[in-house]
Amino acid sequence: MRRVTTSDSKHFALPGQQCEHKRNLFSLFPKSVFFLLYFLVVGLVAFAQTTTTFPSASSCTSKDLELVGATLTGGNTCNSCTPGTILTRTLTLAINNKTGSSRTAFAFWGTLVITHADNSVETSPIKGCSGPIPPTGPLPSSYSKDFNTITYTCGDALKIKDLFLAWTDASPKSTCATINSATINPKCGTLPEIQINAGVNGSAVAGNLTCFGASNGTINLTPFGGTAPYTFSWSASNGGSIPSGQSTSEDLTGLTKGTYTCVISDSKSCTFSKVVTLTGPSAALSLGASSKTDVTCFGGTNGTVTAGTVSNAVGTVHYSWKNASNVEVATTANKSGLPAGAYTLTVT
Incomplete structure (x- = not known):
């Protein structure tokens, strides 16, 4: 998971004073039968x-x-x-x-x-x-x-x-x-x-990668058919890699994007090959330029912040706006009714 942080800081002053604007962008990263x-x-x-x-x-x-x-x-x-x-x-x-x-x-x-x-x-x-x-x-x-x-x-x-x-x-x-x-x-x-x-077979649940360049993919394999017990032999291609010690495991964790093939064998040496492809973001999570509307009067609370466009996200985008005291003030892309101050946005 990559974290994108943007900080929009505005110091509001009395009329006639010079105002300073500062914006930073960071990377986020059978039971027995007796019959x-x-x-x-x-x-x-x-x-x-x-x-x-x-x-x-x-x-x-x-x-x-x-x-x-x-x-x-x-x-x-x-x-x-x-x-x-x-x-x-x-x-x-x-x-x-x-x-x-x-x-x-x-x-x-x-x-x-x-x-x-x-x-x-x-x-x-x-x-x-x-x-x-x-x-x-x-x-x-x-x-x-x-x-x-x-x-x-x-x-x-x-x-x-x-x-x-x-x-x-x-x-x-x-x-x-x-x-x-x-x-x-x-x-x-x-x-x-x-x-x-219908013979040896298996179903697989693929846990695709959530962040660009990560190694958090998973495969949950369930063998069936044939005659238990089963053994497993995994191989990888197209960028995939089998983590150390997992080549004969039923399930895999810590995977990169790629193609994974498991040869399932039963107790009678019958086999079936199950192919699983893991996907993930093609680029890092990024956040476009965020914007704000300044407070119009001293001591007022009509300031607003608006998140920039989020790119390369996987699934639901979560927002977290925090003030200078690190207190969360909003979990939406936009927030209004704010007093003057510095606000930091974290997108995951």
Whole structure:
């Protein structure tokens, strides 16, 4: 942060005396699950019902089934890809059947949220149904069933939010063709959101530089997807520089302007490269010539001060006018109603 200080001093005297004007400008500077886990491939499957009505969440008291994971399948082992490539993958849901009985159907409704690499977001409704969900067994095998697919861009982050879940009622043991969300309670549940694992990925929050020539940039990286734990390897270009001891850290601090690339690796040696660009002012903060209006009468309080034009500022400009006693008299660009005296302006 650069600080610009300008001092406008005016000594007011009785008529006939010489007045002196002086102006100075300075630089400113998974938790454990003890139930059988099944894998169910679900896509954008059409339901028999044409309208969707959900019962109160408080009426969904059954805990027979639990949605515990979502993965995109159909790629290689790592589901690796080239950033920017358009992909089509199958949505696979992981479901816990916590009972010893078969459920003829499992359905979900929600909103698919796709966050692109440029942080733009797309949302669309999504729903799916499949079955049966087999009962718990001593050596069960996972099973999958192909439905429709999700199309996205490599590097996107995907999740489903505001989920309503429903499964087979005791009678008439609905299937996907007959399940009715309005009358399925208590065989239902809700889930705020679930991340879709499309392979190793990461989101980053860039803290851009606030002052010209400073080294106060930050990057807050959050890895997801793939299989934890993760390791990190940072490199920099275009004027960026990795501070000593931070090349394998998850987050970075004390950064200059430039481009920073992190290779995120998971426990299965699957990798993803996350690129973050930090920006900052192209020149130092500067303050143009400030102006004033003198007090017209001895002992009067009709003096004014006006800040000059601020250039190369980042974000909101803050003003602080102080009198000769170092007491702040204003926090705005302009101030009126002042007595004669010297006033200093600090702009940040």
